[in-house]
Amino acid sequence: MAEEKRKRILILYYSRTGSTERMARLIGEGVAEAGVADHDVRSVEGFDAGSLLDYDGIIMGSPTYYGTLAYEAKKVIDESVKYHGKLAGKAGSAFTSAANIGGGNETTVLSILSAWLIHGMIVQGNEKGDHYGPVSIGAPDERAAAQCREMGRRFAGLVNKL
Numbered sequence: 131m132a133e134e135k136r137k138r139i140l141i142l143y144y145s146r147t148g149s150t151e152r153m154a155r156l157i158g159e160g161v162a163e164a165g166v167a168d169h170d171v172r173s174v175e176g177f178d179a180g181s182l183l184d185y186d187g188i189i190m191g192s193p194t195y196y197g198t199l200a201y202e203a204k205k206v207i208d209e210s211v212k213y214h215g216k217l218a219g220k221a222g223s224a225f226t227s228a229a230n231i232g233g234g235n236e237t238t239v240l241s242i243l244s245a246w247l248i249h250g251m252i253v254q255g256n257e258k259g260d261h262y263g264p265v266s267i268g269a270p271d272e273r274a275a276a277q278c279r280e281m282g283r284r285f286a287g288l289v290n291k292l
């Protein structure tokens with residue numbers, strides 16, 4: 131009997147001072163805890179948008195820069211137009227680190243989620259925690275770390291159902 135292929139999740143981040151990268155790694159820990167999918171944590175730097183096709187779920191994180199994502203992360207999204215139509219049906223999620231509460235962090239997460247929706251991807255909210263996706267003020271504290279791990283676990287569960 132043919133074995134079903136294990137799902138693959140990409141956690142793609144941009145980080146200048148390390149906080150968003152730390153969140154990416156915590157999300158990876160959550161994915162690993164779920165035990166139902168493999169994952170890669172990769173920086174957007176040198177990332178080829180064509181590699182998005184290799185994954186069943188794509189999570190992107192960026193620091194909040196002026197209430198939106200950094201251009202280094204936006205570049206991957208803009209380059210993904212080459213594959214428009216081919217990402218439909220995959221799952222997507224997003225996270226950010228910002229300096230301030232109310233510093234535009236939710237708009238950053240929603241900017242990334244908008245791109246996933248335009249690609250026809252599936253986005254799951256969170257009814258209890260950070261509703262749109264994990265937000266950290268500076269480096270992740272205990273609360274933000276728990277949000278990241280939980281998002282990783284939930285996202286793996288979603289991807290596993292696709």
Ligand SMILES: Cc1cc2nc3c(=O)[nH]c(=O)nc-3n(C[C@H](O)[C@H](O)[C@H](O)COP(=O)(O)O)c2cc1C
Pocket residue numbers: 144145146147148149150151192193194195196197198227228229230231232233234235267268269
């Ligand atoms: C160009 C630039 C713009 C920024 N704009 C915002 C902002 O609008 N709101 C905010 O809360 N923090 C802002 N910050 C702070 C970063 O979002 C914050 O330091 C974040 O934790 C950095 O993440 P990193 O360590 O992954 O690079 C800005 C930082 C830079 C360098």
